[in-house]
Amino acid sequence: MSEHRTALAWQRGDDPFERGNYRREHRLRFERGQQLTNSAAPGYGGIGDATDPEELLLAALSSCHMLTFLALCANRGYTLDRYDDDAVATLDKNPDGKFAVTLAVLNPRTQFSGEKIPDAAEIGTLHERAHANCFIAHSVRCDVQIRPE
Secondary structure, three states: OOOOOEEEEOOOOOOOOEOOEOOOOEEEEEOOOOEEEEOOOHHHOOOOOOEOHHHHHHHHHHHHHHHHHHHHHHHOOOEEEEEEEOOEEEEEEOOOOOEEEEEEEEOEEEEEEOOOOOOHHHHHHHHHHHHHHOOOHHHOOOEEEEOOO
């Protein structure tokens, strides 16, 4: 077991605070000192140059899948040179009629080198195993699809 911590700080400042008119940006600080500005998505009154919670959820899914995939490749003796993913999350109403991230699609592209290179079927199997063992994928209720290219 392990614990992971973040700290969030928000202040109204001199800005108004009323229905539909309030500051949404806030600072996130992670336990090893990294910080970023987060906000609501621009369509929900947030600022455009900040991350939003939906992006952070998608980034966590994408990152966890990649890290698990890297471990699987290394354990099997494959040399992975590059991994890219242009992931997409869909915010929609869930079966209860509430807005939720209902779908996350990961689109990983990989590049291998060396004497032992997995074929397309083995790459697919590695992605299936990575998804089955991804901590974050186990933590969400939305459909997570992996579409290796």
